[in-house]
Amino acid sequence: MTTVETAIGTAKTMVLNMGPQHPSTHGVLRVLLELDGENIVSAVPDIGYLHTGIEKSCEDKTYSQAITLTDRMDYLNPLGNNLVYCLAVEKLLGLEVPKRAQYIRVMMVELQRISSHLVWLGTHALDMGAMSVMLYCFREREEILKIFERFAGQRMMTSYIRIGGVAVDPPAGWREMVKRFVDMMPARIDEYEQLLTGNQIWMGRLKGVGYLSPEELIDLSTTGPGLRAAGIPYDNRKLFPYSSYEEFDFDVPMRTESDCFARYLVRVAEIRESVKIVRQAMDKITDDGPIKADAPGIIPPQREKMKTEMEALIYHFKIFTEGFSPPAGEAFVTVESPRGELGCFIASDGSPKPLRVHFRGPSFVNLQALPFMVDGELIADSVACIGTIDIVLGEVDR
Amino acid sequence: MTQVAKESAGVVVERLRAWNPNAVSQVIEYRGQTTIVVPRQFLRAVALECKTNPSLQFNMLSDATCVDRFPVEPRFELNYQLVSIARVQRISLRTSVSGQEPVVDSLMPVWKGANWLEREIFDLFGVRFDGHTDLRRILLPDEFEGAPLRRDFPVEGKR
Numbered sequence: 001m002t003t004v005e006t007a008i009g010t011a012k013t014m015v016l017n018m019g020p021q022h023p024s025t026h027g028v029l030r031v032l033l034e035l036d037g038e039n040i041v042s043a044v045p046d047i048g049y050l051h052t053g054i055e056k057s058c059e060d061k062t063y064s065q066a067i068t069l070t071d072r073m074d075y076l077n078p079l080g081n082n083l084v085y086c087l088a089v090e091k092l093l094g095l096e097v098p099k100r101a102q103y104i105r106v107m108m109v110e111l112q113r114i115s116s117h118l119v120w121l122g123t124h125a126l127d128m129g130a131m132s133v134m135l136y137c138f139r140e141r142e143e144i145l146k147i148f149e150r151f152a153g154q155r156m157m158t159s160y161i162r163i164g165g166v167a168v169d170p171p172a173g174w175r176e177m178v179k180r181f182v183d184m185m186p187a188r189i190d191e192y193e194q195l196l197t198g199n200q201i202w203m204g205r206l207k208g209v210g211y212l213s214p215e216e217l218i219d220l221s222t223t224g225p226g227l228r229a230a231g232i233p234y235d236n237r238k239l240f241p242y243s244s245y246e247e248f249d250f251d252v253p254m255r256t257e258s259d260c261f262a263r264y265l266v267r268v269a270e271i272r273e274s275v276k277i278v279r280q281a282m283d284k285i286t287d288d289g290p291i292k293a294d295a296p297g298i299i300p301p302q303r304e305k306m307k308t309e310m311e312a313l314i315y316h317f318k319i320f321t322e323g324f325s326p327p328a329g330e331a332f333v334t335v336e337s338p339r340g341e342l343g344c345f346i347a348s349d350g351s352p353k354p355l356r357v358h359f360r361g362p363s364f365v366n367l368q369a370l371p372f373m374v375d376g377e378l379i380a381d382s383v384a385c386i387g388t389i390d391i392v393l394g395e396v397d398r
Numbered sequence: 399m400t401q402v403a404k405e406s407a408g409v410v411v412e413r414l415r416a417w418n419p420n421a422v423s424q425v426i427e428y429r430g431q432t433t434i435v436v437p438r439q440f441l442r443a444v445a446l447e448c449k450t451n452p453s454l455q456f457n458m459l460s461d462a463t464c465v466d467r468f469p470v471e472p473r474f475e476l477n478y479q480l481v482s483i484a485r486v487q488r489i490s491l492r493t494s495v496s497g498q499e500p501v502v503d504s505l506m507p508v509w510k511g512a513n514w515l516e517r518e519i520f521d522l523f524g525v526r527f528d529g530h531t532d533l534r535r536i537l538l539p540d541e542f543e544g545a546p547l548r549r550d551f552p553v554e555g556k557r
Contacts, residue, residue, distance in 0.1 A: 048537040055522075056546055060553040091429050218458050218483070221511025232483060239486050329428040332479055332490065334460070345477065347465045356547075360461035360479070368514045397537055 024127045024383040027393030043371045050397040058357035062323030071157040074395035076116040080337045082161035087333045088344040092326035100289035101165035102244045107281035110274040115144040116338035124387040164299045165292035206261035210373040210385040220369045224340025225266045230258035236336040263388040298324045323352035361395040407432035433490040441493045442503040456480040462515035464523045468549040472496040504530035522547035
């Protein structure tokens with residue numbers, strides 16, 4: 001962490017401490033701003049206030065125990081974190097997940113993407129002074145959380161995606177529930193756009209603010225809507241498909257302006273695309289079929305089998321006492337989280353506990369671009385830039 | 399969107415070997431993922447070649463991380479995940495660093511994005527990066543002692 005004294009500052013400029021307890025820093029981000037009047041000369045982000053050592057804790061847990069920790073990283077995208085971790089473990093194991101489970105996963109992470117973008121839109125509009133949008137966004141997010149509660153028994157820390165599949169079968173009546181949501185959503189997005197897209201104040205606050213060239217963004221490893229708003233079609237779902245995304249028909253929204261307004265437009269368009277994907281996934285998910293891979297010794301056996309089959313009972317005991325041991329090696333997988341490229345690196349030494357688990361958080365990497373984005377802008381613009389980078393401090397600090 | 403037919407990772411290895419036969423010491427294939435092991439002194443040169451060679455174009459550094467293989471020496475393994483957006487390809491670079499002298503060339507001169515990724519490794523593993531312009535702790539407080547992600551650092555912390 002950086003102390004104010006060590007930050008840059010000359011007689012002509014002053015240093016302003018923004019955060020860590022500041023509503024527009026979306027958690028506990030601290031930025032040291034060096035100001036010349038109202039213009040930002042330099043900005044030094046200071047992170048680590050939410051560091052919980054998740055990567056270290058994972059090393060002391062068996063592979064299946066660590067899933068619950070991943071929920072708590074990017075707390076607006078717990079299902080996406082579950083997914084990337086499980087994909088990495090499945091890659092180590094060479095495990096094939098049944099198609100039905102893959103489609104359920106896709107549907108859930110796309111609902112999660114919508115809910116994450118809704119929180120972003122609501123809070124960002126609030127930062128910019130448009131309060132009513134937040135109330136509408138949280139109204140719709142509530143419906144998604146209700147769906148998650150029905151599926152997983154939890155609204156936020158779902159741990160629904162497990163190694164080899166998903167935790168439980170979709171609940172009775174899930175189709176009607178999800179259908180009601182996707183039927184409602186397009187009109188609601190129109191409502192937000194009516195409030196914001198043509199709004200003079202909204203445009204005034206966002207247009208031309210926080211520009212970075214596509215080359216700079218790539219050099220800074222920025223991914224996600226921030227990069228797509230600069231005209232680079234980089235989306236892991238299209239370029240490096242996982243979980244059967246290649247079977248889905250959707251567009252990757254893009255803009256070329258690379259300012260805060262373009263990032264807003266990309267995210268709103270992504271909500272529409274996600275609705276399309278959820279619809280397709282609903283059609284693909286059959287009423288019956290496996291939700292877990294067939295891998296004794298790795299996937300816990302069904303309850304009924306444990307009462308009749310000796311092997312099932314032994315496997316159950318072994319999985320929950322000592323875990324399972326993937327072959328030695330390293331796996332790196334990436335998924336497209338609402339914020340960009342979410343990666344998971346796992347090194348196995350052939351023991352039941354991972355040697356190393358590392359998460360490439362898009363929030364962490366994208367935040368690097370902030371000093372370059374706000375350079376020479378006004379103080380008020382720094383809030384717009386922090387907002388449109390869309391950081392979740394749980395993931396930045398892990 | 400223009401989808402380029404994916405070339406196999408073997409092509410990358412061939413092109414790197416053609417550029418400098420000493421640059422690749424080992425190639426690891428595991429579950430369809432190619433890792434190129436590079437001698438420590440060649441790391442920055444190989445990274446620069448991967449980025450600037452028009453037939454490779456690995457223009458983005460996706461991730462950098464470290465694995466501590468304590469008590470094996472050299473204990474630290476640095477893994478770099480490279481992406482070529484134009485050629486739709488990923489590749490991993492790896493180099494080993496000893497515990498006695500944990501120093502490696504920084505990749506900041508190649509990709510600015512290496513900045514925070516290397517600061518994180520410096521913070522949590524105590525590996526230093528030569529040529530990094532802003533090597534400070536990033537997640538932990540400045541007065542923290544030790545490198546918590548090393549395998550010889552207890553999970554429950556030092557008391």
